[in-house]
Amino acid sequence: MSPPANPKSSWDEFVKGLWRENPVFIAVLGLCPAMAVTNSLKNGLVMGAATMFVLVGSSLLVSLLRKVIPRAVRVPCYIIIIATFVTTVDFVLAALMPVAHKQLGAFISLIVVNCLILGRQEAFASKNTTPMALVDALGMSAGFTLALAMIGGVREILGSGSLLGLRLFGESFEPWAIMILPPGGFLSLGALLTLFAWFKERSEKRREREAV
Amino acid sequence: MAAAREPGSFRLVATLALTGLISGLLLVGVYLLTQPRILRNQAEALYAAIFRVLPGTVEIKTYVVRDNELVYFEAPEGRLPTEQAVFAGHREDGSLVGYAVPADGPGFMDTIKLIYGYDPSRRVIVGMQVLDSRETPGLGDKIITDPGFHQNFEALAIEPEIVAVKKGKKEQPNEVDCITGATISSEAVVGILNKSSHQWAPLLVSPEETSEVSQHVAPSQP
Numbered sequence: 346m347s348p349p350a351n352p353k354s355s356w357d358e359f360v361k362g363l364w365r366e367n368p369v370f371i372a373v374l375g376l377c378p379a380m381a382v383t384n385s386l387k388n389g390l391v392m393g394a395a396t397m398f399v400l401v402g403s404s405l406l407v408s409l410l411r412k413v414i415p416r417a418v419r420v421p422c423y424i425i426i427i428a429t430f431v432t433t434v435d436f437v438l439a440a441l442m443p444v445a446h447k448q449l450g451a452f453i454s455l456i457v458v459n460c461l462i463l464g465r466q467e468a469f470a471s472k473n474t475t476p477m478a479l480v481d482a483l484g485m486s487a488g489f490t491l492a493l494a495m496i497g498g499v500r501e502i503l504g505s506g507s508l509l510g511l512r513l514f515g516e517s518f519e520p521w522a523i524m525i526l527p528p529g530g531f532l533s534l535g536a537l538l539t540l541f542a543w544f545k546e547r548s549e550k551r552r553e554r555e556a557v
Numbered sequence: 558m559a560a561a562r563e564p565g566s567f568r569l570v571a572t573l574a575l576t577g578l579i580s581g582l583l584l585v586g587v588y589l590l591t592q593p594r595i596l597r598n599q600a601e602a603l604y605a606a607i608f609r610v611l612p613g614t615v616e617i618k619t620y621v622v623r624d625n626e627l628v629y630f631e632a633p634e635g636r637l638p639t640e641q642a643v644f645a646g647h648r649e650d651g652s653l654v655g656y657a658v659p660a661d662g663p664g665f666m667d668t669i670k671l672i673y674g675y676d677p678s679r680r681v682i683v684g685m686q687v688l689d690s691r692e693t694p695g696l697g698d699k700i701i702t703d704p705g706f707h708q709n710f711e712a713l714a715i716e717p718e719i720v721a722v723k724k725g726k727k728e729q730p731n732e733v734d735c736i737t738g739a740t741i742s743s744e745a746v747v748g749i750l751n752k753s754s755h756q757w758a759p760l761l762v763s764p765e766e767t768s769e770v771s772q773h774v775a776p777s778q779p
Contacts, residue, residue, distance in 0.1 A: 415564040429580040433587045440594035
C-alpha cells in the first residue's frame, strides 16, 4: 500500500464530509435537526440547504478573519457570524418559500446551535486557508444534506407512502404514521447508523486482511 | 500557534463590538429586503383562506373593531391591519356572503389558528380553514385536510352552541362530527369556534345594517 501522493488534496477534504467523517452518521453531530424536521424528503433537503448556506458562509468569513480575531474572543465572534447567516436564511426562506419555512418552524433559527457548524469553525476554518475551509464546509454540509435526505426519504416512503409528494403505492397501502412522528426519527436514524457502522466495520476488516 | 503577544482587553472588546455592528447592519439590510415579501406572503395566504371560507366571494373588504363597532379599513396594497380585524366577503352583485373571522385557541400541541366564514343572515358558519397548527402529523393534523370534517362547517348553526359529537352521530345543525383519532383536535376547533362566534356574532350584523357600517372610514394608521 502506498500512501496517497497528496494526502490533503481538496477532493479528499470534500469527500471526507460525505462519507468518512459524515457529520451525522459518523461524527453523530447535529442530530436534533436530523430527526426533528426530516419527516419528508423535501423538508430534509431544505434543512440541508439552509445549513449548507450557513456553514459555507460562516467558514468563508471565519477563515478570512482567522488572523484578525483574537483567540480569547473567537467563540463569541464565530457565534455572531453564524447567527447573522442563520437570521438571513430565516428571512429569505420566509420570503421565498413560506410553506417550507412554516414546516421547518423554529428549527431554522436553531441552526445557530447546530454543533456541526461551530465545530467546523473551531476545528477547521479557523486553522486553514479560505479555499480549503470552503471545500471542507461544502463537503460537510453536503454530507449533512445527504444524511437528512436519506432519513427524510425513508420516513416519507414508509410514513406517507410517497416521495417528494408523489404517491408511490396504490390505495391499499396503509402509511406507517409512526414514521412521520418523532419515534420514526429515532427508528430511521438508528437503522441508518447501524448500517453505516456495519459498512465501516466491514471495510476495516477487509483492510486488516489486506495488511496481513 | 506561535506565542503571539496577548491582545489587550481594548482589542477584545473592539473586535466583539465591530463584529456585532457589522452583523447588525447586514441584518437590517436583509430585513428591509425581505420584509415586504414576507408580509405579502402572509396576506396572500390569509386572502386565499378567506375566499375558501366564504364560497362565492369575489371582493373582500377589511373591517377593524373600534369602540365595539366595525370600521372600514382602507388596506394599503393588501396590507393587513395590525388590530383585530374581520373580512367581509361580497358577491359579484355586491351582496354580502358573510364575514371571515380569524380566531385561535389551545389545540393538542400548540395554539391552533384558524379562520371561519360566518353568515349573519342565517347565523351559520359556512366554512373553516386552519391557518396554523402543530397538531400530530397523520392524526390531529387531519383537521386541516379531512374533507369529511370540513363538510361539518358548510352550514353549521352557532346556536345555542356548537357541539362536538362522535363521528357519524351528527344529527342537529349545530353538531360537528369529530375525526376518529383526532378527537382532541376536533374538539379544540369546536371550542375555538364557540368562543369566537359568541364574541363576534353581536358585532357582525346582517346586510341591511352593513351599509351604515361602511360609512365610517378609518385612516390606515391607527
